[in-house]
Amino acid sequence: MRLDHITYVAGRTLLDDVSVSFPAGKVTALSGPSGSGKTTLLSIAGGLLQATSGTAELGSGPDGQGGQDMWTGSGDPRPEVAFVLQVYGLVPILSARENVSIALRARGASPADADEAAEAALARFGIADLGERQVEELSGGQMQRVACARGFVVGAGVLLADEPTSELDEGNRGVVLAELREEAARGAVVVVATHDPAVVEACDLHIALDEGRVVQ
Incomplete structure (x- = not known):
């Protein structure tokens, strides 16, 4: 997956000319302080938001170009995309299994x-x-793991996880990281937005954002 010259403005500039690649078969960490643009970038990568300018494509070539535009025009992600949302996105009236x-x-x-x-x-x-x-x-940690199960169960080609370990203890964090690696091992594009240095260290690649720009 390749995002080229992504700018996103919503009252203020949340992303400013961001160009990044998320390769298949790797777990990429996307780090940065609160408000740095991590969630916005994930949302554009997954087709939930349309960039003000720039392109987000899932390509078949080695450079990630010439592929499908991630924005479909509806705000719904493509079938090959799965999210683990920071706010969980679970349906309260359903059971964990039903979710x-x-x-x-x-x-x-x-x-x-x-x-x-x-x-x-x-x-x-x-x-x-x-x-x-x-x-x-x-509990919050249990809901987070249910949200992970829901994101992982579909076997998507693109898995985008927003702070998937923020409510978890060290043991359960390790479980989630191991499962993220399993998804990458089967060839998926896996991107994890996180503020946790231990999660960053466990990933294959690291991209850091600050004030809407890539700094590392």
Whole structure:
């Protein structure tokens, strides 16, 4: 994936001429202080936002060019994109398993197959026993792991995770990082926005933002 000369203005300039590559098969850390533009850049990379100027493409060539424009015109991500949102984005009236299963049902999976895969995805993050719990009954860390399970379960070609370990202890952080590596190992583009130096250290590549510009 390649983002070229991305600028995004919403009242003020949130991203200023940012050009970065996110290669398949690698885990890329996107770091920076609060307000540096990490979430905005992920949103443009995944097709949730349209850049004010510049291009975001998922390409098949070695330079990432000549591929699909990530912005489809609707604000909905392409089917090959999955997000782990910083705000979790879970449905409070559904159980943990249903929140994961719904991601597969939306892609055409049968209810039975979706539920089975959801159980396996929850198990990847050590919360298989919480499948029947309503989201509102879960702790922040448990909700974060459910959000990870939902993002990972679809086996997307592009996985964009926004602070996926912010509520987790060291052990569970390690579990999430290991699963991110598994997604990259199968050939996915994996990008992790984080403020945690330990997460940055565990990634293959590192891009730092500050005030909407690449600084590293």
